[in-house]
Amino acid sequence: MSALRHFRSKAGLSQAALASAAGTSQPQIKRLETGERTLTKDWAERLAPHIGIDARTLLFPPADLANEGGDDSTPPPPGRSQMPDIASNVIVPPEAEHVDTGAFKGPRNVPVYGTGSGGDGKGDFTLNGQIIDHAPRPPGITNRKDVYVVYLVGDSVSPKYEDGDPLYIDPHRRPQPRDYVFVEKRGEVEGEPGPALVKRLVKRGGGKLYLEQHIDPKELPPIDEADVVRVHRVIPWPELIGI
Structure with missing residues (x-):
């Protein structure tokens, strides 16, 4: 179960109710919960106050949260080893190279x-x-x-x-x-x-x-x-x- 879905359910809010409180739409909340859209720091800061937690807890939930029940069936995105070897005109930096997003x-x-x-x-x-x-x-x-x-x-x-x-x-x-x-x-x-x-x-x-x-x-x-x-x-x- 995703952290957002867990804490939203714990707060007793539907996806539509959370969307209304945060000024977005129910489909967008669904995308964030399923991983179709990335839960960024900005999104965490925008949503966390409405579900009674801080943004850091939403971004970095307790380690045992993943062991709690849930029916999320969306598989995780494929790792680099799972992705097909295809020609590309995009250069991807090695995973070891950390990108400081704060610089942007x-x-x-x-x-x-x-x-x-x-x-x-x-x-x-x-x-x-x-x-x-x-x-x-x-x-x-x-x-x-x-x-x-x-x-x-x-x-x-x-x-x-x-x-x-x-x-x-x-x-x-x-x-x-x-x-x-x-x-x-x-x-x-x-x-x-x-x-x-x-x-x-x-x-x-x-x-x-x-x-x-x-x-x-x-x-x-x-x-x-x-x-x-x-x-x-x-x-x-x-x-x-x-x-």
């Missing part, structure tokens, strides 16, 4: 805006208007001003970005076609947040915004830019780490 993290001073599930057909999610956390500032955006983070809700642009991924948003660099963009539409009530979505930009012109998605691949109906509060560029991962 800067000060935690990038504001994270809370999100909520959408599902009303008007957007993927909504912003709640509150800063809920601060994320690390990667080296590639050391001096970039006004960058902020949102957690993606939904799988419409998977596998480029998955449900629950933190997206770093640049409000100043104008998006170009094929960039992924964060779009916030106007709320139905003045002053309240409207529906938001993350898609890939096809083009913009004539007062229209043309977007596309990957799940159920299609170009979406154009959006009137007059109905849009902001169109901001999602910063690609290579740019974030400075390559």
Whole structure:
């Protein structure tokens, strides 16, 4: 049984309840419990308070936890000796070479805006208007001003970005076609947040915004830019780490 599933069950929470408390989705919790997605330090810090433990205990559970009952049937990923010997254009460092992931993290001073599930057909999610956390500032955006983070809700642009991924948003660099963009539409009530979505930009012109998605691949109906509060560029991962 995975540590996350063990402590969630012990806390008496369903996957859906934990997802709601942590601002993500039930499928994302399931992926973290089965090992389909890696339980990173950031995820542990985000989930642990809701199940009554600290992040370190979630990342490094007691050794006897694996001996407790459970019905997880997902096999562990194959070791290097089990993987097929195939030609590759990727160089993997020897396992003995430790990668200091801390070197990729800067000060935690990038504001994270809370999100909520959408599902009303008007957007993927909504912003709640509150800063809920601060994320690390990667080296590639050391001096970039006004960058902020949102957690993606939904799988419409998977596998480029998955449900629950933190997206770093640049409000100043104008998006170009094929960039992924964060779009916030106007709320139905003045002053309240409207529906938001993350898609890939096809083009913009004539007062229209043309977007596309990957799940159920299609170009979406154009959006009137007059109905849009902001169109901001999602910063690609290579740019974030400075390559």
